[in-house]
Amino acid sequence: MSIDATTSGQDGARSAAAISLSRPVIIACAAVVILLYGILFEDFLAQQWRFAIALPSDWGHTLIIPFVSAYFVWLNRKELTALQPFVPSWWGLAPISLGVGWYSLCVFGPKPLFHHNVMSVGILLTVAGSAWLLFGSAAMRWLTFPILYWWVFGQTLSEVVMNRVTFQLQDISAIGAQFLLTAVGNDVDRSGNTLVVWSDGVPHPLNVAEACSGMRMLVAFLALGVFLARTNLTGVWSRVILTLAGLPVALGVNVLRIATTGVFAMFDQNFADGEFHELIGFVWLLPGLFIYMGVLWIVRNFFVRATGAGDAL
Numbered sequence: 001m002s003i004d005a006t007t008s009g010q011d012g013a014r015s016a017a018a019i020s021l022s023r024p025v026i027i028a029c030a031a032v033v034i035l036l037y038g039i040l041f042e043d044f045l046a047q048q049w050r051f052a053i054a055l056p057s058d059w060g061h062t063l064i065i066p067f068v069s070a071y072f073v074w075l076n077r078k079e080l081t082a083l084q085p086f087v088p089s090w091w092g093l094a095p096i097s098l099g100v101g102w103y104s105l106c107v108f109g110p111k112p113l114f115h116h117n118v119m120s121v122g123i124l125l126t127v128a129g130s131a132w133l134l135f136g137s138a139a140m141r142w143l144t145f146p147i148l149y150w151w152v153f154g155q156t157l158s159e160v161v162m163n164r165v166t167f168q169l170q171d172i173s174a175i176g177a178q179f180l181l182t183a184v185g186n187d188v189d190r191s192g193n194t195l196v197v198w199s200d201g202v203p204h205p206l207n208v209a210e211a212c213s214g215m216r217m218l219v220a221f222l223a224l225g226v227f228l229a230r231t232n233l234t235g236v237w238s239r240v241i242l243t244l245a246g247l248p249v250a251l252g253v254n255v256l257r258i259a260t261t262g263v264f265a266m267f268d269q270n271f272a273d274g275e276f277h278e279l280i281g282f283v284w285l286l287p288g289l290f291i292y293m294g295v296l297w298i299v300r301n302f303f304v305r306a307t308g309a310g311d312a313l
Helices: 002-017 023-040 042-054 056-063 065-075 077-082 090-108 116-153 159-165 167-183 215-232 236-244 246-265 274-306
Strands: 187-191 194-199 202-207
Touching (some): 023 116, 042 056, 056 065, 065 077, 065 215, 077 116, 090 116, 116 215, 167 246, 202 246, 215 236, 215 246, 215 274, 236 246, 236 274, 246 274
């Protein structure tokens, strides 16, 4: 009888700790949490907004990523609903405390720590800890991926990080743009990452570094690839292939972007930089999307079917 009483007591404690939330309550709580996050992480969010608005062709996608992450959560709504009533986990307080502390140190501490990507680590810990605290350990199975997706693709990479990995991409983009411009009948010289397009004996220099190395576009297409793989494929290897396809697609689109800029530069050198240069990059994102959708169609209809609908991947 003592065992039954103990078990009954444990079940009662678990029921008392459980939280069953209706949709209006969830929306209201989410609004309050988002407001608190906006106040607490104002420095990071303001910087991210400025980056995305100033360079829409490079970082404009970061404004969409939070909504994509929310869509991933919505896709798992049945699984999350089945877990109700949620059992909060007090273990979530640990990452929350660590995250808020780290972010505060970045803002008020030594100047080198006031870095966009370094600050984001504190936000990741706080968001993940909040989800763990409110919804419990079982729900984190369905919430971890959306949170990580937002953190990886929802922030601007610093120039220091970019410069360390973009040198080779600049060379590839420059060589590809030279080949494409030459193939359509232009006289093009290349010196390192600088192209010189000749028109009626007049040189029109084009710096590939300024025209974008392709790394920023690569990040955007990797984000797109992960989204398409997660929502359209089930096999592990088919998802990996589609995601990695973002590399050649991004490089190809970037070559087209640079070549287009080079053609316009022959008419007016101002087209090679400034707002028009950003517009060209933004316009090429849409054809790039269709190209990537074509890659998805190939993976789904040839690779997946050839390997048994991807179940073994």
